[in-house]
Amino acid sequence: MHRKECCRSCAGQLYDAFAAANGVRPDAAFEEKLLASISRYPRLEEYLEQWTEVRVGLMPPPNSATILKTSCPICEALVSVIFVGSPLLRAAESLFDLFGSLVTRWEYVGSQLMFEARKPDEGEMQRFEAIVSEYTHGEIASDSFSTPRMSAPSVPQNARDVVARSIELGQLWIVAHELSHALQSSVAIYTDLGSWRDRGWIEDILNYEFPGVGEDTRANWAIELDADVKATDIMFDALFDRMKTIENHTMRGETAAGMLCGGLAVAMEAIYRLEVAVIGEEVRHEGYVPEHPPSHLRWKSNVERTGFLSRPRKDVDLACFGSILGGISQRFRTRHQEERKLY
Incomplete structure (x- = not known):
């Protein structure tokens, strides 16, 4: 305010x-x-x-x-x-509530996470299509998708907690991304926050991943990736601050980073899924260029940024939760994904 x-x-x-x-x-x-x-x-x-x-x-x-x-x-x-x-936030929540309901095992044996998930049944595939379709057509009512599926007894409590937290962090990361755009309007503020020092790194990523992208597109994508990176900075700072009870700063950073990667997975995967649906057949048009960078590039750059912020040990997999959530999501493949017509 x-x-x-x-x-x-x-x-x-x-x-x-x-x-x-x-x-x-x-x-x-x-x-x-x-x-x-x-x-x-x-x-x-x-x-x-x-x-x-x-x-x-x-x-x-x-x-x-x-x-x-x-x-x-x-x-x-x-x-x-x-x-x-709210259709974006509700759809993200509904998609990952559905994805999380497939988890059948989530427990630690020592420090190793033992994870299992079943395949979606026909009704769950229809549920997925309904969420995406309603979002695409702007038909999501304020009370839609109010019944959580992760509350089913078959879903381990640990999995419910992780997915619910990841959903919340994913929604907040979207807010932080827009906050970053607000801060981009002030040279003094943005320089103090340090994100401008990352522009060279962002340019390197674009040069490596998309060397043939036009100059205007590159400039727009750089702005969006810059906002992504700052949103990740802000959310890492918020998580690190919230975990004051963890006195060991290394462990505190690793914990915050792992949780944040779960949130990033929710944000990126939901944006990607809904982006595919909204774009539809436009990807067939010659010369079509999406307004935002491809979601896989945003995921990669933000996970790398999270690793830089936390400076983890080599044996720590920061993207564990995010990779698991993304893996479950892949069980709901769409026609556009199958035909690889997006990007």
Whole structure:
């Protein structure tokens, strides 16, 4: 929430104008739920309270999350509002609730995670298609997907806890990504946060993965990857701060990083799944270039960033939870994935 009354008023007007122009309907229940999640991470809440505010509403895709920015007409300060469409958040939650319900074993033998998951049945495949279809057509009602499947007795409690936490962190990472775009408007703020030092690293990734991408596309993808990296920085900081009871800083960093990779998997996999559905046949068009970087590139760069932040031991698999969640997701392959027509 903006601290000055004039800025709060300006933010309200900015959001109201956006909502009216885009047919956004309120989703107070999910907005309250998201704000409650934010409050569990004081460092993230501190960032948001200092620079912006968060609103959630029902709006059809593809505009699932964005940052609204303007200058306050009274004090000329930067005013921003993060808008996240609840269909995106609900679909992510529903997809991974479905994926998590397939887990049949989740236990540790020593330090090794023993994991098993069954194949989805026909009803679960139909459920997956329904989630994606409803998201694509903007038909998700505010009370859709309210029955959790992970509560089934066949799902181990440890798996429920990890997947539920990963869902929450994935949703918060989406918010942090838009917060990063707000901070990109201030050279002083962004330089202090240190993300500009990573632009050379981001350019190296793009040069290696996509050497033939056009200059304009490269510039747009660099901005998005920069926001990704800063979102990962912010969420790692928020998790590290929340784990104050772990006195060993190395273990604290590894734990935070492992949890964050689970959240990254939820965010990236949900964005990818829904991106595939929304893009549809557009990938057939010659010269088609997605607005955002490919999700696999975003996953790779952010996992690498998380490893850099935590500086883990060589025997620690930070992406364990994320890889497991992604592996389950692959059991629900779509036609576009099978034909490899995306990217």
